[in-house]
Amino acid sequence: MKRAKGLTAALVGLVACAGLIGCAGPDAEANPHTAVPDRFTGQQLDWKACGAPTLDEVGAQCADVTVPVNYADPQGPTLTVAISRIAGTAPQRGVMLSNPGGPGGEGLDFMVAVAEAMTPEVRARYDLIGMDPRGVGRSSAVDCRWPVGFGLHSAGLDAVGFAESVAIQGDLAARCAATEGARLAHVTTRNTARDMDVIRGILGAEKISYFGTSYGTYLGAVYMQMFPSRSDRMVLDSAADPDEYGTVGMxxxxxxxxxxxxxxxxxxxxxxxxxxxxxxxxxxxxxxxxxxxxxxxxxxxxxxxxxxxxxxxxxxxxxxxxxxxxxxxxxxxxxxxxxxxxxxxxxxxxxxxxxxxxxxxxxxxxxxxxxxxxxxxxxxxxxxxxxxxxxxxxxxxxxxxxxxxxxxxxxxxWTPPAEPATAVRNAVPAMIVQSTGDTRTTYAGAVALHDDLSASRLITLQDVPIHWIFGRYQNSCVYSAVNTYFLDGTLPADDRTCPAD
Structure with missing residues (x-):
């Protein structure tokens, strides 16, 4: 069956704890192999000017975080994750991490746009953290040396066009395997979620709040599943169905x-x-x-x-x-x-x-x-x-x-994944924001994620074909709901539908 709800979901959790993996606490799924050594969680960051106009204009600082390539081998090779920080004037809630989607989207300056949608009271309460995830941008980036920039294109109109696609896509995969080698298997969402938790620890936060859009909603949901006790105020804007995530269903x-x-x-x-x-x-x-x-x-x-x-x-x-x-x-x-x-x-x-x-x-x-x-x-x-x-x-x-x-x-x-895909089923409070006409992450996907996150609320923007709302497409109802949640942690008593302004 596709979805486990209510008692069924609780039984699934109990069976998992009784099984071969066992349960060592509320965040047991996070690190199924080896605990992260202190040399990662205790590192001192060297904050400096970002050297990017959009970030420098708002007084942001940037730093590099060192993380394991493979969390199952923390003594092995490392890579760098680049982060930015726009400091709050009264950061009572600590830090808010973020992701702009993609996957593969560079996110160092993402929170500049998101901050413009926040009320001054909300903006003051958080240190806003942008991030280029592992494999992306200023972080240790994947570079497969492709002759084209995009791994998605149309098959064309007939069998000849499709045969061209098969040849092109096989060549792209072979180039990645040849240029990136063993590291490629560890550029994954689960490892990015682990990177986020290392960043949380380095920044001295017990929990993180989060704003993600598009693929960033999947990353946020995976973090909530892996680190439920470390998830604070989570907003998932233009949400992906975690059961359909990937290059086929989604x-x-x-x-x-x-x-x-x-x-x-x-x-x-x-x-x-x-x-x-x-x-x-x-x-x-x-x-x-x-x-x-x-x-x-x-x-x-x-x-x-x-x-x-x-x-x-x-x-x-x-x-x-x-x-x-x-x-x-x-x-x-x-x-x-x-x-x-x-x-x-x-x-x-x-x-x-x-x-x-x-x-x-x-x-x-x-x-x-x-x-x-x-x-x-x-x-x-x-x-x-x-x-x-x-x-x-x-x-x-x-x-x-x-x-x-x-x-x-x-x-x-591609080489098969190093870990199974994350099954998202939890009761971590969250706000899901979605337009009915979204062309990238469909409304049905947001409803499915809402079902999977049993303590979530769904804010629907009606009859607007927009992807990414808060910070991109002004709507007073949506903006009010998100700002209220970030300000005092209040989720609406029920799901809400917002008309277009």
Whole structure:
């Protein structure tokens, strides 16, 4: 059965304690191998200026934390985790750690944006801690030396396109294995949660509060499972279902959500046909987009220094559909690509140039850390036929995104995970914040996490297709709920639904 609730959940916990692993206390799951030596938990940090404008402007400081590569071998090799601190003026609640998602997202300056959504009273009470997780950014970073920047792309329109995907993804996985070696198996969410607890100890906090969005909600939930007695005020914004986390279940759930967002975007574009010239109805705009993808499959579209084919054009759409604030930007980008396809003079704007440069040229660097974390967390099916069946089954209802959200990934060629995936089932209080139209972490996933966290409350933003709310998308109801919880620890008596402002 998928979910254990109430008495069943309690029995599951009792059986686990009576089994071969045993239970040594409330945080027994955290370190199933060897206790973390004092040389990690007692290290003195060398705080200094971060050298990043967004952080330096708010007076943040940065430091490097040394942690084991493998917590089962704490005397073995080490790696560095980079953290930042924006000090509170009256930090009565101690520290608030954070993660911006991805996985693979650099988070040193993430709390700058989040702090802007906090009331002054909340902001004063915490030292806000940003972090580049292990394998990411300024931390000891994974660098698989990929020729592309992104481990996710569309399978295209037919078996030929899918065969190209299989070859590409197998090559990406092989590059990671060759360049990263044994360290790769330990760039995982469970080890990042252990890193967070080392950081907690170094900072002298008995517990941590936490704000995470997207993948950061999974990391937060894993920390709550591994370290329940050390979890304080936990806010999980745009939440992932921990049972579906990975490159299969979580990705497949994005298909219908992105098709629905594409409908809304097509309506917006159709109402502005005098500007974009894709048609005056949803069907006409969608038809123009699908024609453009077919054209890219026949012959890649040359735009400046880039060649955009059927594998990457859906990625441009996916990137642009995670907020209604981006509809105008996305419409302009697709108009530019369509002009290039028609042989008209066209150049990408700065945002599209950034997306294409990253995706097609790994510029300034690849995001192989994303696949390292996801593939290291959860095993994926290895048979290419599994993915092709899913793609073909979804094409009728997902004509644009079936090939993207069901495609094979490097995880199909990865070494199996070093540890089992974390089963999240606990009663640690938490606030889950979710929009009904989220295109990355779907609303159903947030409801599932809410079920798994039996003491949580769910704050729903109704009828807005936005991913990441607090700190990105102003809503007085959501912001009030989060700030109240961070201020005095008060969760609403019941779940709450917030209308759009």
């Amino acid at each position: 990705m497949r759930a994005m298909g219908p959500a992105n098709e629905a967002a594409l409908d809304l975007w097509a309506d917006w574009v159709a109402a502005r046909d005098g500007v974009y010239h894709f048609g005056t109805s949803r069907a006409q705009v969608r038809g123009a987009v699908q024609d453009l993808i077919r054209q890219a499959a026949d012959k890649p579209i040359r735009l400046g220094e880039y060649e955009i084919d059927e594998h990457w054009l859906p990625v441009v759409l996916f990137v642009g559909l995670d907020s209604p604030d981006q509809y105008e930007m996305l419409a302009g980008q697709i108009r530019t690509i369509a002009d290039a396809a028609a042989g008209k003079p066209a150049q990408p704007d700065d945002t599209l140039d950034s997306t294409l440069g990253f995706a097609l040229q790994a510029r300034p660097k690849d995001n192989s850390a994303q696949m390292a974390i996801m593939c290291g967390d959860v095993a994926a099916p290895r048979d290419p036929a599994f993915y092709l069946r899913n793609i073909e089954a979804a094409r009728a209802t997902q004509p644009v995104f079936a090939g993207f959200t069901n495609n094979i990934t490097p995880c199909a060629f």
